[in-house]
Amino acid sequence: MSGSSFGHLFRVINFGESHGPAIGCVIDGCPPGLPLSVDDLQPDLDRRKPGTSRHVTQRRESDRAEILSGVFRGETTGTPIALLIRNEDQRSSDYDDLVDTFRPGHADYTYWRKYGRRDPRGGGRSSARLTAPMVAAGAVARKWLGLHYGTRIRGCMQQLGPIEIPFARWEDAEDNAFFAPNAAVVPQLEAHMDELRRSGDSCGARIRVSASGVPVGLGSPLYDKLDAEIAYAMMGINAVKGVEIGAGFAAVTQLGSEHGDELLPTGFASNHAGGVLGGISTGQDLEVSIAIKPTSSIRLPRRSINARNEAVTIATHGRHDPCVGIRATPIAEAMLALVLIDHALLHRAQNGDVRLGVAPIPAQA
Numbered sequence: 001m002s003g004s005s006f007g008h009l010f011r012v013i014n015f016g017e018s019h020g021p022a023i024g025c026v027i028d029g030c031p032p033g034l035p036l037s038v039d040d041l042q043p044d045l046d047r048r049k050p051g052t053s054r055h056v057t058q059r060r061e062s063d064r065a066e067i068l069s070g071v072f073r074g075e076t077t078g079t080p081i082a083l084l085i086r087n088e089d090q091r092s093s094d095y096d097d098l099v100d101t102f103r104p105g106h107a108d109y110t111y112w113r114k115y116g117r118r119d120p121r122g123g124g125r126s127s128a129r130l131t132a133p134m135v136a137a138g139a140v141a142r143k144w145l146g147l148h149y150g151t152r153i154r155g156c157m158q159q160l161g162p163i164e165i166p167f168a169r170w171e172d173a174e175d176n177a178f179f180a181p182n183a184a185v186v187p188q189l190e191a192h193m194d195e196l197r198r199s200g201d202s203c204g205a206r207i208r209v210s211a212s213g214v215p216v217g218l219g220s221p222l223y224d225k226l227d228a229e230i231a232y233a234m235m236g237i238n239a240v241k242g243v244e245i246g247a248g249f250a251a252v253t254q255l256g257s258e259h260g261d262e263l264l265p266t267g268f269a270s271n272h273a274g275g276v277l278g279g280i281s282t283g284q285d286l287e288v289s290i291a292i293k294p295t296s297s298i299r300l301p302r303r304s305i306n307a308r309n310e311a312v313t314i315a316t317h318g319r320h321d322p323c324v325g326i327r328a329t330p331i332a333e334a335m336l337a338l339v340l341i342d343h344a345l346l347h348r349a350q351n352g353d354v355r356l357g358v359a360p361i362p363a364q365a
Contacts, residue, residue: 004125006236007338009345012137016087017119018127024084025133027140029345030070032078034144041065041083041139048135048330055177055193056321061088065136083136087129101306103314105296112307128238128324131331138334141341149344150213153337155329156181158289160189161196161203179207179329196322200299204239205292205325209332211340214275216283217351218343225279226343233335234290239324242291246274286340290332292325 005013009029016023042065049063050056063085070081098120102108107126111118118124145151156173157180158165168182176186196203219226231243251259251272261277261284262269268284275286297320301313321327 006134006233007342009349010141010338010342012134012338014130014133016085016130016133017121017124018087018129019119019121019124020087022084022086023130023133024082025137027070027081027083027137030076030078030081030140031144031345032076034076034140034147035074036067036071036076036081036140036143037074038065038067040143041067041136044135044139044142044330044334045085045132048132048327050321050327055190055197055323056326063132081140083133085132085136098314098316100308101312101314102304103296103316104302104304105293109305126238131238131334134338135330135334138337141337142333144341145337145344149215151211151215151340152213153209153211153333153340155179155207155209155333157205157325157329158208159206160323160325161192161205163188163192165189173329178326193322193326202295202298202320202322204294205323205328207290207292207325207328207332209288209290209329209336211275211286211336214281214283214286214340215344216281218281218340218347219276219279220346221279224346225276226281226339227274227276227279229339229343230276230286230288230336233339234288234332237290237328237331237335239292239295239328240290241293244274244289245276246287247272248274248289281343286336288332288336290328292323292328295321295324 004015005011011028013026013028015025045063045065050061066084068082068084070077070079098108102112106123108118108120111126142153154170154173156167156170157178160178163185165180165182165185170181172183173179173181175183178186178189180186180189227245230245234240234243247254247259254272259272261271261273268282271284271287273282274288275282275284297316299315299317301315304312304314306312
């Protein structure tokens with residue numbers, strides 16, 4: 001199976017299955033000399049892991065990362081970094097009734113038609129469990145970016161189902177299970193999730209991820225645009241169905257006099273472009289928003305077919321997130337970090353004598 005790697009110079013090869021003995025990744029291309037230990041990875045893995053509140057799946061995984069190679073005496077060596085996360089709480093019997101049937105909204109049917117076989121236990125390779133290694137790799141990228149450019153990547157939930165969440169402050173997003181940037185809305189979110197869990201249904205979410213301290217000049221015109229690769233990365237996250245950069249679809253109703261970010265001697269007057277112009281970073285904050293579909297694994301009976309093309313009715317039991325968007329914020333942050341480090345290294349390779357973010361705006365003749 002191809003399609004398990006991400007990135008160009010900073011390449012992450014993802015491996016494992018949801019109910020296999022372990023999941024993990026190999027990072028190829030990490031620069032040498034980066035101080036690195038499991039303590040750098042664990043905080044982000046803990047933010048993503050299951051079982052952290054009553055509003056997410058109760059699968060109990062410690063998600064403790066192990067560094068198997070690529071680090072010596074506390075620093076990266078420049079050789080491939082192998083990261084391992086052991087699966088500890090699989091309940092494969094929850095999927096015994098799904099061996100020959102296809103769950104609506106899942107990859108079961110397409111996976112079977114493409115490969116002629118599939119692992120029904122938790123979705124196998126198509127499970128959101130495989131985002132954990134990407135979060136670990138993203139933590140490596142985040143540390144490198146912070147040390148070299150002072151880049152800071154943060155995320156929050158903007159909407160849960162029908163409930164929009166007005167932004168109050170970033171600090172609030174780290175103090176609740178929803179990553180909601182407004183503590184006053186949390187009781188309403190909790191009540192909505194409790195109601196959904198009782199009904200057996202699910203809902204979607206909208207997540208914002210922002211990167212500050214991004215140097216000018218990352219990306220390139222045409223096919224390797226920074227925003228194009230950000231969209232590619234975000235769409236690679238399970239259940240994501242839409243991506244916006246900057247104003248996104250709101251640009252449809254804006255006038256050119258409003259949308260175009262004016263340039264002043266002190267900087268840009270606005271950021272409708274979301275920190276990217278012509279596929280290249282402007283030095284402003286990168287602003288990304290993603291739409292996540294409702295969880296497909298629900299207890300309510302749904303119509304489907306089996307491998308013999310016979311009509312069946314399926315109700316998915318087991319341990320599932322009523323809203324997969326609740327744990328998506330650290331994943332989106334990680335994928336943005338992976339895109340940024342890759343483009344920073346690509347820029348160094350092509351323009352090694354041009355230091356990022358310090359060149360003045362050239363005077364016009």
